[in-house]
Amino acid sequence: xxxxxxxxxxxxxxxxxxxxxxxxxxxxxxxxxxxxxxxxxxxxxxxxxxxxxxxxxxxxxxxxxxxxxxxxxxxxxxxxxxxxxxxxxxxxxxxxxxxxxxxxxxxxxxxxxxxxxxxxxxxxxxxxxxxxxxxxxxxxxxxxxxxxxxxxxxxxxxxxxxxxxxxxxxxxxxxxxxxxxxxxxxxxxxxxxxxxxxxxxxxxxxxxxxxxxxxxxxxxxxxxxxxxxxxxxxxxxxxxxxxxxxxxxxxxxxxxxxxxxxx
Ligand code: OMP
Numbered sequence: 001x002x003x004x005x006x007x008x009x010x011x012x013x014x015x016x017x018x019x020x021x022x023x024x025x026x027x028x029x030x031x032x033x034x035x036x037x038x039x040x041x042x043x044x045x046x047x048x049x050x051x052x053x054x055x056x057x058x059x060x061x062x063x064x065x066x067x068x069x070x071x072x073x074x075x076x077x078x079x080x081x082x083x084x085x086x087x088x089x090x091x092x093x094x095x096x097x098x099x100x101x102x103x104x105x106x107x108x109x110x111x112x113x114x115x116x117x118x119x120x121x122x123x124x125x126x127x128x129x130x131x132x133x134x135x136x137x138x139x140x141x142x143x144x145x146x147x148x149x150x151x152x153x154x155x156x157x158x159x160x161x162x163x164x165x166x167x168x169x170x171x172x173x174x175x176x177x178x179x180x181x182x183x184x185x186x187x188x189x190x191x192x193x194x195x196x197x198x199x200x201x202x203x204x205x206x207x208x209x210x211x212x213x214x215x216x217x218x219x220x221x222x223x224x225x226x227x228x229x230x231x232x233x234x235x236x237x238x239x240x241x242x243x244x245x246x247x248x249x250x251x252x253x254x255x256x257x258x259x260x261x262x263x
Contacts, residue, residue, distance in 0.1 A: 001111065002083050002134070002198060005051035006224065012215065012259065013252050014085065014200065015046055016230025017055040017074065026239045032063060036070050040077050042234070045241050049248040052083035052112075054200075054228055075108055083111045085200065089138065090127075091116035097126040105133045112136060114178060114200070117163050118149075124170060134174045134198075139163045139190060142180025142203030160186070164193040176200055179218065181209025181227070187217045196222035204251075205232020215258040227255055 006012055021035060029038045043053065055074060060067040078084050090100045090113060104113050105127075112134035117124055127135045140150055140160040150160045157165075167175045177194060179187055181203035199218040203209030204227055211227070218225020229251050237243030 001132075002051065002226070003224065005083055006226075009048055009051055009082075010256065011049055011051050011252050012219070012224070012226050012255050013050040013248065014052040014054050014083075014226045014228040015042075015050045015233050015248060016087075016202070016228050017042075017053050017234070018059045018230040019234060020059055023235060024239065032066050032070055036073060039070075039074055041241055042244055043074070043078055045245045046233075046248045047078075047081050049245070049252050050082055052085055052226055053078060054085040054087050054230075056087040056230070072108055075110060083134075085112045085114065085134075085136065086110040087114050089114050089116045091119050091123050093119065094122035094126055097123050101126045101129075101133075105130060112176075114138065117166065121166060121170060124166075124175075128170065128172060128174055131172055131174050134176060136176040136178045136200045137163055137167050139167070139177040140179050140183045140186055142182045142207050142209060146180065146183070160190065161193055164190050164197075167197060168194050171197065178202065179214075179225075180207075181211070181214040182207055184210045184213050187213065191217050191220055191223060194223070195220075198223065199225040200228060201225050202228040202230075205229045211254055212258055215255050219259060227251070 019035060019039060029035050055071060060071040075084050086104045088104060104110050114136045115124060115127060117137040152159045164177060167177055176198040179190055179199045179201055181201050201214045201218055204211055214227060233244060233247045236247035
C-alpha cells in the first residue's frame with residue numbers, strides 16, 4: 001500500500017500531525033473541538049500531496065481521553081486515503097506488546113507504528129504478525145543524544161547496525177527503519193546493511209536534516225524512504241490552510257527533484 005501511495009500520489013512525503021494547541025496562532029483554533037475541525041481541513045487539503053500522515057501520540061495523550069478520541073477521529077477521517085503511522089514508539093515484553101498491537105492496529109486501525117526495539121525480537125514480533133500492518137524500528141534517531149546508546153560498539157558493530165541487521169532478519173515485507181535525516185554520515189552504511197527496507201526519515205525542517213542525502217540514500221535500489229516533516233509544514237507561515245498546503249507542495253517538489261519519476 002505504501003508503494004502504491006508513492007506511485008499514485010507521486011509523493012514520498014509524510015506530514016507529521018504534531019499539533020500543539022499552545023502553538024496555534026489561527027484565531028478560531030483554541031480548544032480540542034476547533035482543533036479537530038482544523039486538522040480535518042488540513043488533511044482534506046493535503047491528502048493528494050502526501051503518501052502518509054504521522055501523528056505523534058504525545059500531542060494527543062497529553063489531553064487525556066479527549067485527546068485520544070481526537071486521534072481516533074483523525075485516523076477514521078483519513079479513512080485509508082493515505083498511510084497513517086502511529087508514532088507511539090512502543091516496546092515491552094512480548095505479552096504486553098500483543099496488547100499494544102491490539103490497541104494500535106486493532107482498535108485505532110493505524111497502518112503502521114514506530115517501535116523502540118531495545119527489548120529485543122520478542123518485543124517486535126507481536127507487531128509484525130499481521131503482514132498488512134507495518135512497523136518502523138528506531139535505528140538511528142535524529143536527536144543529538146542518539147549518541148548516548150545508539151553508537152555503542154560491541155562485536156565489531158554499532159548498536160544502530162545491530163538494529164538494522166535484526167530488522168533485515170525479521171522482515172516479512174512489513175518492517176522498516178527510522179533513520180534520522182540529521183545523521184548524514186551514517187545513512188549510507190545503514191542502506192548497505194538493509195538494502196531493501198523502507199525507511200521513515202524524520203528530522204527535515206525544524207531539526208535541520210539533509211534533504212538531498214535523505215531522499216537519495218533512502219530511495220536507493222530496492223529500498224524506499226518516506227520523508228517526515230511536522231513543524232515545517234503544520235506551522236508554516238500564518239498556519240492558514242493555504243500556507244500549510246503550499247509548504248507541503250514545496251516539500252514535495254524538493255523531494256521529487258531527487259527521485260527518478262520527476263519530469
Ligand atoms: P519535526 O521536527 O517537527 O519535523 O518533528 C519530527 C517528528 O518525528 C516528531 O514527531 C518526532 O517525535 C519524530 N521523530 C524524530 O524527530 N526523530 C526520530 O529519530 C524519530 C522520530 C519518529 O520516530 O518519528
